[in-house]
Every structure is written in C-alpha cells, then in structure tokens.
Amino acid sequence: MTPEVEGYGCTVDELMVVAFSRAMDNDTRAFNGAVSFIPVCGYLLARRTHAPNLVWAASSVAIDANPVAIPESTLSDALWDGASMLSTSPHDFWSYASGARYNTFAFRGAQMDACGNVNNTVIGPYDKPKVRLPGGGGMADLSTMIPKIYLWNTTHNVRTFVEKLDFRSGIGWGDGGDHREKLGLPGGPQLCVTNLCVFDFHPESRRMRVASLHPGISIGDVQEATGFEVLIPDGDIPITAKPTEEELRILREEVDPTSARLREF
Amino acid sequence: MDKRASVEQLVETIPDGATIALGGLSMNSAPMAYVREIVRQEKRDLTVVAIVAGMSVDWLIAGGCVKKIVSGLVSFEGLGLAPMFRMGVQSGRVEIEEYSEDLLICRLRAQAWNLPFVPTKAGLGTDLLPLHEETGTIRVEVDGATGEHYVACTRLPVDVALVHAHSADELGNVRVDPKLIWMDNEIVNAAERTFVSVERYVDHADVVAEPHRTTYPQFMVSGVALAEIGAYPTSCFPEYSHHTSFFKAYSAAASVPEEFETFFADRVLGPKTWDDFIKSSGGDEMIAEIRRRSA
Numbered sequence: 001m002t003p004e005v006e007g008y009g010c011t012v013d014e015l016m017v018v019a020f021s022r023a024m025d026n027d028t029r030a031f032n033g034a035v036s037f038i039p040v041c042g043y044l045l046a047r048r049t050h051a052p053n054l055v056w057a058a059s060s061v062a063i064d065a066n067p068v069a070i071p072e073s074t075l076s077d078a079l080w081d082g083a084s085m086l087s088t089s090p091h092d093f094w095s096y097a098s099g100a101r102y103n104t105f106a107f108r109g110a111q112m113d114a115c116g117n118v119n120n121t122v123i124g125p126y127d128k129p130k131v132r133l134p135g136g137g138g139m140a141d142l143s144t145m146i147p148k149i150y151l152w153n154t155t156h157n158v159r160t161f162v163e164k165l166d167f168r169s170g171i172g173w174g175d176g177g178d179h180r181e182k183l184g185l186p187g188g189p190q191l192c193v194t195n196l197c198v199f200d201f202h203p204e205s206r207r208m209r210v211a212s213l214h215p216g217i218s219i220g221d222v223q224e225a226t227g228f229e230v231l232i233p234d235g236d237i238p239i240t241a242k243p244t245e246e247e248l249r250i251l252r253e254e255v256d257p258t259s260a261r262l263r264e265f
Numbered sequence: 266m267d268k269r270a271s272v273e274q275l276v277e278t279i280p281d282g283a284t285i286a287l288g289g290l291s292m293n294s295a296p297m298a299y300v301r302e303i304v305r306q307e308k309r310d311l312t313v314v315a316i317v318a319g320m321s322v323d324w325l326i327a328g329g330c331v332k333k334i335v336s337g338l339v340s341f342e343g344l345g346l347a348p349m350f351r352m353g354v355q356s357g358r359v360e361i362e363e364y365s366e367d368l369l370i371c372r373l374r375a376q377a378w379n380l381p382f383v384p385t386k387a388g389l390g391t392d393l394l395p396l397h398e399e400t401g402t403i404r405v406e407v408d409g410a411t412g413e414h415y416v417a418c419t420r421l422p423v424d425v426a427l428v429h430a431h432s433a434d435e436l437g438n439v440r441v442d443p444k445l446i447w448m449d450n451e452i453v454n455a456a457e458r459t460f461v462s463v464e465r466y467v468d469h470a471d472v473v474a475e476p477h478r479t480t481y482p483q484f485m486v487s488g489v490a491l492a493e494i495g496a497y498p499t500s501c502f503p504e505y506s507h508h509t510s511f512f513k514a515y516s517a518a519a520s521v522p523e524e525f526e527t528f529f530a531d532r533v534l535g536p537k538t539w540d541d542f543i544k545s546s547g548g549d550e551m552i553a554e555i556r557r558r559s560a
Contacts, residue, residue: 034291034342061445072509073342075291077502088444090451094367098386121363126396132354134340134347137317141367141387171390183389184413263343 002195002265006216008242012195013038013154013261015214017251018243019193020106020152021045024054028148030104031057031093033138036074037261038152038193039106044255049247057102061087070260097145100186105146107139107170108153111162114207114228116151116172116189118143119165126167136169143170147187154264156194162227173206180206195265197222198240202231209233212240268437268483272490272539275460276302279425282332286314286373286452287321288428291342292507294447295321295499296427298462298492298539304328305534314423315339316369316448319347320499320512326353327529333360335421337369344512348519363396364388368403370451371418377454382417389414426456429496430480431504433461434469437486438479445502446480453481462492464504492539494552505555511546 002012010018020042024030028051032040043056044067058065058079066082073079080086087093096102109118110133120139124130143149149172153160172189174180180188192199192208196217199208209231210222219237223230243251276299279285285303289295300321303311310332315322317338325331326349339350353359364372367387375383388394389405394416397403403418428449433439439461441449453459461481466489472479495501498511518528536542547554 034340072344073292073507075293075342077293077500077506086443086445089446090366090370090448094370121392126392128357129355132346132351135336135338135363136365136391136393137338138366140365140391140393141385143391144386144389165392168390168392174390179390185386185389 002262005214008215010243010248012214013265014243014248014251015240016152016154016193016195017041017045017261018247019198019240020150021049021247022241023150023191024051024104026051026053028104029055029102030106031060031102032074033060033107034073034075035264036106037070037264038154039150040070040074040079041251041256041261045247045251048250048254057087057093058083060093063087069258070256072260072263097142100145100147102146104148104150105142106150106152107143108151109139109169111160111165112151112153112192113162113165113172115174115176116149116192116201116208117165117168117174118151118170118172119167121167121169123166139170143172144183144185149187149189151189151192153192153194156196156222157225158227161225173201176206177204196225205231207231210237212238214240267435268486268488269435269466270488270490272298272302272462272492275299275488275490276306276308279303279308281308282310283424284312284314284422286423286426286456287318288426288447288449288452289321289496289499290317290447291319291338291340293500293502294429294449294496295319296429296462296495297321297324297497297499298429298490298495299427299460300324301533301539301542303330314369314421314452316366316451320515323347323349324533326350326359327525328534331359333362335362335364335369337364337366341512341516344509345516348516363393364403365393366448368393368416368418369421370448371416372402372421373423373451373455375418376420376422377451380420382419384415384417386415388416421455423452423456424458426452426459427462428453428459429462429492429501431463431501432465432467433463433486433489434467434472436469437461437483437489438469438472439463439481439486439489440467440472440478441480442478443503444480450481453485458487459485460488460490461486462490462495464493464495464501466491494543495539497543497546497555500555505552508546508551508555
C-alpha cells in the first residue's frame with residue numbers, strides 16, 4: 001500500500017493520478033508505452049471527467065480503447081477492449097507521432113535530471129554498466145516529436161533525481177534554455193508528477209521548479225530527496241489540489257478497480 | 266514451389282555468424298519456436314536484430330548463441346528486467362549496438378528501399394548518437410536547404426528474418442490475421458530471407474478467395490513451418506496472451522545460476538519438438554489459461 005495523504009481521504013498513487021489527469025485538456029491526443037500505469041489511469045480519468053474528447057491509443061495500438069480494468073502490462077491486448085481502431089502497423093503510428101497529431105507523451109526512467117531528460121539505459125558507465133537497464137525503446141524518438149511531454153516518478157529520491165544522468169535515453173529540455181528549440185524540436189516537458197510533489201519547469205532555464213507540494217511534504221523534504229537544486233516559485237508554494245469524491249470514485253470503481261497502478265510502487 | 270518445412274529444417278539453413286532479425290514486440294508475438302530451435306542447434310556468433318524484445322533475446326543469450334544484440338529495448342516489462350540480457354551485457358560477454366525504435370526502423374527502411382540513408386528527427390539530443398560516431402551507422406546532419414537537423418540512418422543488412430503469424434498456404438502466402446503486425450513488416454522487407462512460423466496451414470484456394478487477408482506475399486517468404494502456440498510464452502493476438510507464470514518461473518530460476526542452468530536445459534531445451542515443449546509447459550490446461558477471454 002502507498003501512504004495515505006494527510007486529510008485528503010486518498011493515497012499517494014491516487015493523488016498522483018488525479019494531478020496527472022487534471023493536467024490533461026480536452027485536446028489531448030495521447031498514447032502509452034510499457035509500465036505506464038499512472039498515465040493510463042490519468043488519461044482514462046480525464047476522459048471520464050473534464051476531457052471527454054481526449055484521444056488515447058492504448059499500448060500505442062488501440063485507439064479510443066475503453067478497458068473494464070487495467071491488466072498487469074500496459075502493452076497487453078487486455079487493455080484494448082472497446083477500441084474503435086487497432087493500428088495494424090507502426091507506419092501510421094509514426095506518422096501521427098512525427099506530425100504531432102499525437103500531441104501528448106508521458107515517460108519515466110530510472111534517472112531524471114533537472115531539465116527533464118531521462119535515463120532508462122544503464123546505471124554506471126555505458127561500457128561497463130553496474131546495471132544494464134532495458135534501453136530507451138521509443139523514448140529517444142517520441143521525446144523529439146511530441147510537443148507536450150509529461151514525466152512521472154513514483155520513487156522520488158536522490159538516486160532517481162540526479163544532477164547528471166549516466167545516459168540520456170530520452171530528451172526533455174536537453175541542456176536547458178533554448179537547447180530544444182535550437183535542435184528544431186517542438187515543445188518540451190510540461191510537468192513532472194512525483195510521490196512528493198509536482199514540478200513544472202522554469203520558463204527560461206527550463207529546470208524543474210516546485211509547482212505544488214503534496215500535503216505533509218515540505219520544501220526541505222523535496223530538496224533532500226533531489227540530487228539537484230530545486231527551484232522555488234515566487235510567493236507561497238501551493239499544496240497539490242485535493243481530489244474530488246467523484247474523481248476518486250471513478251478511479252477506484254471504473255478506471256482501475258484492481259489497483260493495477262500499485263505495480264509502479 | 267512448396268515452401269513448407271519443419272522449424273528444425275529451416276533453422277538448419279542459418280549459418281553461424283549470421284545476422285538474424287526477430288519479430289514481435291516485447292511480450293507479443295515473438296518467433297519463439299525458431300528461437301528455441303536455434304538454441305537447440307547450438308548456433309554461434311549470431312548478430313540479433315530485435316527492435317523491442319524480451320524472452321526471445323534472453324533465450325538466445327542463455328544459449329550462448331549471441332555475439333551482438335542490435336536493439337532498442339529488451340525487458341519483461343512490469344515482470345522485471347530480462348535477466349540473461351542484463352547479465353550478458355554487464356559482464357561484457359554480449360556486445361550491444363544500441364538504437365531506438367524509430368532509428369532501427371529507419372535503418373531497416375534504408376535497407377529495404379535501397380537508399381544510402383533514411384532521415385528522421387528521432388534521437389536528436391540524446392546519448393544514442395555519440396555511440397555510433399565511429400561506425401557512422403547513424404549520424405547527425407543538417408539539411409542545406411532548410412537548416413534543419415536530422416539523423417541519417419544507414420542500411421541495416423539482415424540475412425534472415427524470423428516472424429510468427431496466424432496462417433500460411435503451401436506457397437508461403439502468409440496471413441497475420443487480424444493484421445496487427447507490430448514492426449514485423451520492417452524486418453521482413455529488409456531481410457534476404459524470411460522464415461515464418463504459423464499456427465495453422467490454409468489451402469491456397471482459401472488465400473485466393475480472400476486475398477485481402479494476406480499480409481506477406483509468397484515471394485517475400487522463403488519458408489513456412491507449423492508451430493502451434495508458436496509464440497509461447499509471448500502472446501499471439503487475439504488467440505492467446507502471454508503466459509505470466511512462465512515469465513515468473515524463468516525470472517525466479519535466473520536469480521540462482523545453478524538453478525537456472527537446470528531450468529533452461531530441462532524445461533526449455535529438454536523437450537524434443539515444439540509440440541513436446543508446449544505439452545511439457547502445461548499442455549491443454551495451460552493453453553486454456555492463455556486463450557483470450559473473447560476467443
């Protein structure tokens with residue numbers, strides 16, 4: 001079980017899903033990859049609440065899927081029920097992605113840096129890794145193509161949030177500033193939702209900045225769990241908004257009745 | 266020409282040192298009957314192209330067949346890291362030539378379309394690009410007309426593509442039916458030869474009656490072999506899903522080296538034919554378990 005959120009009547013996984021869901025607008029056209037329970041729950045919740053026109057391609061295959069529950073793999077066909085189209089080959093997928101017809105992509109990694117770049121390739125030196133991770137898959141591709149990138153991480157600590165990645169498998173804001181723009185890449189990371197807080201990105205440096213703290217978490221807690229200097233907004237730091245009863249009911253009863261999302265914790 | 270043969274016969278034609286490409290994606294539709302037979306025939310020094318893989322690559326590494334992996338991702342997803350892949354690369358026993366999905370697709374297209382390179386924006390700004398500076402298989406270039414950066418992906422030659430499908434006729438017309446082909450068409454189009462394992466044979470007359478259901482035409486296919494539940498323990502949509510308990514048993518055995526050796530030798534390689542392997546993996550009871558709810 002994940003920790004209860006003080007005074008919110010929900011747990012941290014639920015707060016993360018709701019925070020992610022609320023960031024999705026009605027023009028969101030998204031898809032998902034492997035082990036993406038928080039975003040999948042977020043897309044489905046947003047579609048059932050404030051964003052009914054949200055488009056979601058389950059496993060990047062099944063467009064407008066409406067599963068009765070979320071299975072143990074987010075690339076499994078058990079996620080595809082109710083779809084109106086199965087993309088039969090990657091040809092269409094890459095056309096939709098390259099042309100930003102799909103406009104939203106969420107990814108995570110074993111390491112993230114302040115500019116939202118992600119490592120899922122190796123821990124340690126590339127030529128002699130301490131841990132060989134799966135590899136980036138489509139991360140290096142989609143992070144260059146999709147304008148609205150969302151990040152999430154269920155284990156916010158100094159090993160995952162680092163000053164320097166061991167390998168950059170996917171690009172966020174790159175070296176920061178206008179690096180992404182100079183490479184000719186659209187948009188960039190918008191938010192990073194963690195089990196402690198929500199980050200946005202400073203509009204000039206493009207480094208992570210605390211957008212809201214989860215209840216009971218101090219800015220000191222976040223800094224202590226982060227391997228780079230955490231930026232703080234001017235004025236009071238907001239508390240991550242409380243989920244409504246209706247959001248929690250839909251998440252628990254309709255979107256993810258078997259709590260598949262806990263596989264990420 | 267009748268292209269039907271056994272899995273054993275087709276694998277016999279793959280020489281040591283060949284570059285093979287494996288179909289499927291992650292937990293789905295991997296050509297496992299061919300993979301198992303490659304290990305049983307003790308092929309060596311293979312270069313293995315697998316865009317997004319898992320158990321297939323892990324078996325080949327466990328069997329000592331692999332010189333180099335050319336891939337974008339190898340894992341068991343939520344069921345964990347692919348253990349032999351992880352250990353093989355960490356120990357330096359297996360070389361890895363690392364790309365992303367789209368960079369590999371573009372290299373395969375350059376091969377298939379006979380072009381010096383295919384451009385993409387994939388990978389820009391990532392650490393994948395410096396890995397290939399020396400070989401130049403992918404390189405960053407700037408378009409003189411527009412000033413745009415792109416990655417030029419050069420040809421990727423493949424000797425044999427191995428894919429799993431639902432059915433084929435005797436001539437080698439193959440149906441992936443329904444037509445969910447993951448990225449298999451990219452390796453089929455690039456390869457010198459393609460071998461397909463199928464769940465069942467259909468008559469050529471049936472293919473002619475419904476030609477829109479054909480996925481690969483016979484001239485693109487060098488051999489077809491029957492392998493029922495041939496993607497096991499990965500899935501074959503919509504007929505059966507991946508088998509979670511096999512993945513778990515495999516990963517559990519892998520945490521103890523001696524135990525894994527016995528598990529792999531007895532459980533995976535022990536049974537003589539693919540049918541024997543499926544029977545010893547639980548047979549009809551297991552098949553009933555992985556058949557989809559909707560099937």
